[in-house]
Amino acid sequence: MSLALSPEEQATAAGQDGAGMAMRIVAESARLLGAPRLIPIASTHIDGALYHGDSGTLFAERLVEGGAKVAVRSTLNVGALDLMGCSRIRLEEPQRGMAQRMMEAYRKLGCEQSWTCAPYQAGHRPAPGSDVAWGESNAVVFCNSVLGARTNRYGDFLDIACAITGRSPDYGLHRPDNRRARLIFDVSGLSPSFLASEIAWPVLGSLYGREVGDAVGVVTGVANHPGEDALKAFGAAAASSGAVGLFHIAGVTPEAPDVETILAGPEPEAVIRVTPQMVAKARAGLSTTAAGKAIDAVAIGSPHLSHAEFDSLERLIAGRRLTVPVYACTGRHALALLEQDGRRKRLEASGVVIVADTCVVVTPIMPELSNGVLMTNSGKFAHYAPGNTGYAVLYASLADCVESAVLGKPVFTDIAA
Amino acid sequence: MSAAAEILVPGKAGEGEALVLTAPISFWGGVDPRSGRIADVRHPQHGEVIAGRVLFLPGTIGSSSASAVLMELVHNGRAPAALVLHEPDAILLLGLIVAREMGWETPIAVRLGRGQFDTYRGAAVTVAADGAVSVAV
Numbered sequence: 001m002s003l004a005l006s007p008e009e010q011a012t013a014a015g016q017d018g019a020g021m022a023m024r025i026v027a028e029s030a031r032l033l034g035a036p037r038l039i040p041i042a043s044t045h046i047d048g049a050l051y052h053g054d055s056g057t058l059f060a061e062r063l064v065e066g067g068a069k070v071a072v073r074s075t076l077n078v079g080a081l082d083l084m085g086c087s088r089i090r091l092e093e094p095q096r097g098m099a100q101r102m103m104e105a106y107r108k109l110g111c112e113q114s115w116t117c118a119p120y121q122a123g124h125r126p127a128p129g130s131d132v133a134w135g136e137s138n139a140v141v142f143c144n145s146v147l148g149a150r151t152n153r154y155g156d157f158l159d160i161a162c163a164i165t166g167r168s169p170d171y172g173l174h175r176p177d178n179r180r181a182r183l184i185f186d187v188s189g190l191s192p193s194f195l196a197s198e199i200a201w202p203v204l205g206s207l208y209g210r211e212v213g214d215a216v217g218v219v220t221g222v223a224n225h226p227g228e229d230a231l232k233a234f235g236a237a238a239a240s241s242g243a244v245g246l247f248h249i250a251g252v253t254p255e256a257p258d259v260e261t262i263l264a265g266p267e268p269e270a271v272i273r274v275t276p277q278m279v280a281k282a283r284a285g286l287s288t289t290a291a292g293k294a295i296d297a298v299a300i301g302s303p304h305l306s307h308a309e310f311d312s313l314e315r316l317i318a319g320r321r322l323t324v325p326v327y328a329c330t331g332r333h334a335l336a337l338l339e340q341d342g343r344r345k346r347l348e349a350s351g352v353v354i355v356a357d358t359c360v361v362v363t364p365i366m367p368e369l370s371n372g373v374l375m376t377n378s379g380k381f382a383h384y385a386p387g388n389t390g391y392a393v394l395y396a397s398l399a400d401c402v403e404s405a406v407l408g409k410p411v412f413t414d415i416a417a
Numbered sequence: 418m419s420a421a422a423e424i425l426v427p428g429k430a431g432e433g434e435a436l437v438l439t440a441p442i443s444f445w446g447g448v449d450p451r452s453g454r455i456a457d458v459r460h461p462q463h464g465e466v467i468a469g470r471v472l473f474l475p476g477t478i479g480s481s482s483a484s485a486v487l488m489e490l491v492h493n494g495r496a497p498a499a500l501v502l503h504e505p506d507a508i509l510l511l512g513l514i515v516a517r518e519m520g521w522e523t524p525i526a527v528r529l530g531r532g533q534f535d536t537y538r539g540a541a542v543t544v545a546a547d548g549a550v551s552v553a554v
Contacts (some may be wrong), residue, residue, distance in 0.1 A: 032507040053489035155481030
């Protein structure tokens with residue numbers, strides 16, 4: 001079926017202004033995707049303001065010159081700079097200036113200065129069943145799975161074009177039939193103590209993404225709601241190791257009150273029975289080096305740390321002085337709360353480097369080291385840090401990360417699956 | 418030899434030495450946006466340069482920033498002379514659509530079954546404005 005545009009959409013697309021350019025981009029994408037029409041959207045989350053090269057800056061500025069404005073609520077994902085001035089970014093001119101111009105152009109287009117990859121914890125929570133156009137893989141998977149709103153993975157350029165037109169192509173996860181589960185990922189064979197541990201969800205997410213790829217699956221065998229930060233970590237890890245855009249957890253996530261309701265057919269196409277051995281292998285696979293005598297840094301906050309996660313960090317540090325820095329990446333929404341009660345100063349006095357508006361894998365922040373070792377509790381950092389920062393990765397729980405940062409050497413507590 | 422291919426994104430007709438990839442590629446992280454060199458060390462064509470070549474893609478790994486990399490290649494004058502895709506990748510091709518909107522000259526992108534790719538390996542290939550893919554004589 002070929003794409004049909006409404007008379008209003010056609011009129012907009014004929015324009016020589018920024019809105020016309022945006023509508024043509026949305027329509028051309030819809031044509032390539034095989035979508036029959038465009039649908040109205042309630043909000044967007046925009047990943048396109050992260051600097052990858054000058055052409056992206058010039059594109060955003062062209063939209064501004066053409067008088068374009070976002071038509072729906074639009075939050076911004078991380079940029080390449082820490083505009084709050086918490087951390088020092090080692091981005092040189094002329095790239096630094098171009099990155100700044102890009103961030104400024106997206107502000108002029110009417111986007112909210114959220115600068116976070118966890119917009120869903122910064123007050124942007126679309127209603128269940130609503131159509132939205134979100135970018136950033138972890139935000140997409142959270143929006144679909146935990147909030148029950150509907151989005152595909154919207155990449156650079158298309159995200160802002162959808163925001164300006166208030167439209168997106170009707171395909172993929174916007175369609176209810178495509179949201180049903182075809183696979184079961186059964187974790188009932190794992191111990192309750194492991195499932196209650198902090199590392200369970202990022203490790204399971206990493207395994208889930210690799211096993212399931214881009215299919216929609218439902219996790220079974222989870223007795224209690226693991227909490228929102230656990231689901232955040234699961235989704236982020238799953239979207240890093242596979243092209244996961246939507247998962248369900250029976251009895252936990254909104255579209256899966258039980259397995260039968262969410263399965264696409266009477267029988268699943270496959271059942272993945274997760275064993276302790278599979279978990280041990282997935283956990284080991286998150287590290288890219290063997291534990292040596294020292295670590296150079298700890299990085300946490302991918303996705304960005306919530307206020308509750310800062311609570312845990314502060315409790316674990318317990319006023320001690322860190323030997324190596326803990327880079328704690330977060331958004332302004334959490335930073336504002338930390339400022340209020342003087343906690344930012346206390347954390348920084350311990351040796352925590354707070355990174356706001358951005359994070360350590362998308363822009364150069366950590367010192368360049370030839371044999372650097374980074375410890376993290378984030379499945380997503382574990383996936384991207386080696387390629388983007390050159391550091392080898394050791395994966396551990398937050399408690400172990402903090403103990404290791406205090407001692408300057410890796411410490412592991414055994415948690416059996 | 419010549420094959421009629423479906424036009425995915427119209428653009429400037431291209432001529433260049435064929436570069437037939439033997440594995441899917443992720444443009445983000447896989448291709449250096451400044452030079453057009455294949456930077457993914459695990460890719461079989463690692464080290465080859467896609468700039469000015471007729472690039473045959475058996476598949477793509479969809480990073481949501483693939484479009485940004487392709488547009489940056491166009492802007493830097495390091496884009497392929499033409500793209501021949503086994504199947505359309507909306508995210509990658511968006512890079513051409515947006516570059517065209519910016520008024521930059523973009524290469525044509527066409528669709529051709531990967532079973533036919535081998536015929537062009539190593540040859541000087543032309544992709545005409547009507548989508549015909551042929552070995553230059």
